[in-house]
Amino acid sequence: MKTIMGTLFVMLLPALVLGGGRPVAPNGIPLMEGYRAWQVIAPSYREDKGHIRVILGNDTAVKAMRDGTRPFPDGTVLAKVAWTATKHPKFPVATVPDRFAQVEFMVKDAGKYKATGGWGFARFVGDDLKPYGRDASFVQECFGCHTPVKGNDYVFTGFASVP
Numbered sequence: 001m002k003t004i005m006g007t008l009f010v011m012l013l014p015a016l017v018l019g020g021g022r023p024v025a026p027n028g029i030p031l032m033e034g035y036r037a038w039q040v041i042a043p044s045y046r047e048d049k050g051h052i053r054v055i056l057g058n059d060t061a062v063k064a065m066r067d068g069t070r071p072f073p074d075g076t077v078l079a080k081v082a083w084t085a086t087k088h089p090k091f092p093v094a095t096v097p098d099r100f101a102q103v104e105f106m107v108k109d110a111g112k113y114k115a116t117g118g119w120g121f122a123r124f125v126g127d128d129l130k131p132y133g134r135d136a137s138f139v140q141e142c143f144g145c146h147t148p149v150k151g152n153d154y155v156f157t158g159f160a161s162v163p
């Protein structure tokens with residue numbers, strides 16, 4: 001019995017270490033833990049999708065944003081969370097988040113993700129956080145659309161400043 005449990009544990013270990021029970025994108029990037037508590041880089045609104053977004057960053061990302069460091073250092077992680085938009089029931093001219101739509105990540109590792117500008121991409125969709133992409137080639141879609149901002153290390157969002 002002990003041996004079976006041990007074997008099972010060894011078999012499950014990579015999944016536990018990589019994902020910690022969290023969903024994992026086809027390229028091996030797991031849903032980042034604790035991203036909801038990261039600092040806000042900026043909000044955004046996408047008209048065609050009717051999505052309200054917030055772009056968040058881990059400590060490395062926030063420091064690089066503040067200092068204007070480009071390229072972003074290894075360890076930078078940016079998250080973009082999207083919700084469908086709705087009118088506030090008590091104040092309809094206010095547009096507020098409704099349902100969670102998806103969360104996306106960009107993880108900087110210049111060596112590991114050299115082929116896609118040093119960024120690893122991942123997207124998790126809907127309430128069950130379904131990993132996006134049939135296989136690891138989905139990143140070409142992400143990288144392709146981020147190339148207009150190659151000059152800003154493939155990042156669209158700037159730090160929304162306050163006085």
Ligand code: HEC
Nearest residue numbers: 044053078080104105106121122123141142145155156157
């Ligand atoms: C059709 C174009 C397009 C595609 C495809 C796309 N993005 Fe983006 N992405 C954008 C734009 C534009 C922004 C700027 C903020 C916004 O749209 O709300 C952005 C912002 C981001 C951000 C915040 C950092 C930044 O660059 O501003 C992350 C993280 C991100 N995208 C991840 C992804 C991932 C992961 C994929 C693929 C699964 C992906 N994107 C595919 C256009 C795209």
